Amino acid sequence: MxxxxxxxxxxxxxxxxxxxxxxxxxxxxxxxxxxxxxxxxxxxxxxxxxxxxxxxxxxxxxxxxxxxxxxxxxxxxxxxxxxxxxxxxxxxxxxxxxxxxxxxxxxxxxxGETMKRKILVKNDQEEYLKCSAQNYNGEFHCSWTWHSSRIGKVAFIKAQRVSDDSDIQCSVDTSGLRWTCSSGQSNFRCSVNKSGYSISCLDEQYCPYAEESRKIEIIVYVRTEHFLIESYTKQFFLSEIVKPDKVTISKVNTTMIKWSYPSSWSSPYSYFPLTFQIAQLKRRCKKCGNLCPDSKATKILTVHSTDICQFEVKHKAKVVCIRAKDALCDSQWSEWSQFRLRRRKNNKNRHQ
CATH class of the missing domain: 2.60.40.10 (Immunoglobulins)
Known part of the structure; x- marks a missing residue:
């Protein structure tokens, strides 16, 4: 430099x-x-x-x-x-x-780079920065985990498209929480979450209908109260980090359920289709939390749809779980949505 x-x-x-x-x-x-x-x-x-x-x-x-x-x-x-x-x-x-x-x-x-990092710790994917996007509107979020004994704060943020030939000029407002990085070819706005554990950024020149030719590069400089600073970098296409929100599940009748696209997902759905996975669980636990990651699903089905979907549930199923991902990219699955089925007992069962 x-x-x-x-x-x-x-x-x-x-x-x-x-x-x-x-x-x-x-x-x-x-x-x-x-x-x-x-x-x-x-x-x-x-x-x-x-x-x-x-x-x-x-x-x-x-x-x-x-x-x-x-x-x-x-x-x-x-x-x-x-x-x-x-x-x-x-x-x-x-x-x-x-x-x-x-x-x-x-x-x-x-x-120096050869010395051990001290401020942030790696996540389950062995990365310091975890980034995701809810849709293709150009906004994304990156989070991290502070070392238990060295919680610090963001000192500087730099966001740009890789191979951006123009000089990037980054500035921060008086609050120290909102950053702008601009060049002749890109314009990013980032804000630091008040908790200090994440940032949200918007690529104001991003076009969801055009193929991304250059990756986004985000550099986060974090510092401690003892004036130690470290930088952490991540590069990605939005299509690599997109992760839909949870789908909404509702009941049609005693044997049928339906679900719809997340309201935050990009439209039209025919241009931004989702793939859905459906899991049916035989057991039900009133005091348990989310049962969907359970490996004892009767079967996991994959459905491709560009509209509201309906599905006939098996008679013995007690819980139905559905999640979604971009149908055209190898990106992240959404979190599971869980729907507990309540079937009326027949008279014979009621008197047993």
Whole structure:
């Protein structure tokens, strides 16, 4: 990644590096420094360019530095950040003699790729980010699991189409929860869930009736309160992560049920058809939760339909389960929908 130099008109502190190591900036005022576990140093400059320092030389020695709000003994235009292992991150501010804020930046520490991840943990699919879409309207959701001892927050989000030749410009609003990433070829809006465990994004230039030629790439930078940062990346086509909502099941008569497409699914259904799986279970448990993942189904049937469907249930079936997936793509199945059958007992059974 290209080195970025800060100027007097920018909101970033000027940076030089005494020991060769990678560093870059994230808007609005974050400096990321990659470390390899060895002792190092990073120099911050308050006033900007050498010309500006010379012009204000008489005042540069009066500059006061603070780390996380606590005044530091170092004075002058330059501040030396000491780096050791993953330590050295913090919020650094420089002030004039009268206490006025001159500049501010947050230094975040990123450990080398060969070092063990510490902030997020892998899911059952051995992935850090789990992404899904309810339909083909261009919206998708990505979630993660924080390490039990390192719950943090989102520091930066980058969303784009792979091989996007234009420079991606990403910005965040004042809440720190809503992000926009734009280029000449794509425009994404993302928001962080208030719980901090997921994000929702919308590709505003996505066309559901055209074939996707380039994958979406989502990069989520997360940080801890101790100023450690890590990035997690996932690439996908929407057709790979689409997962319909649950279908709705209702009863027609004593032997017949019907179900319909999820209301959130894309239409027309003839263009976005679903495949359905039907499982019939012989046992019923009043105190049990969802029985549908039960492996003792009498039989699992597959049905292709572009409209409301009806199905005749076997006499001995106590529970019917139905789930759906995109009929044209090898994507995810929806969660099972469960319908418990209640049949009237005949008179003979009633007197037994």
């Amino acid at each position: 290209k080195l970025l130099y800060f100027s007097i008109i920018s909101v970033f502190l000027q940076v030089s590096c005494q020991n060769p190591r990678s560093h870059w900036t994230l808007p609005p005022n974050i400096l990321v420094v990659e470390v390899d576990g060895s002792v190092g140093q990073q120099t911050l400059s308050c006033l900007g360019s050498p010309e500006e320092v010379t012009r204000r030389a008489n005042k540069s020695q009066d500059i006061i530095w603070k780390k996380n709000g606590v005044e530091e003994p170092q004075r002058g235009n330059s501040y030396l950040v000491h780096l050791e292992e993953s330590l050295g991150g913090g919020e650094y501010t420089c002030h004039s003699k009268d206490g006025s804020l001159l500049d501010r930046t947050v230094v975040l520490i990123q450990e």
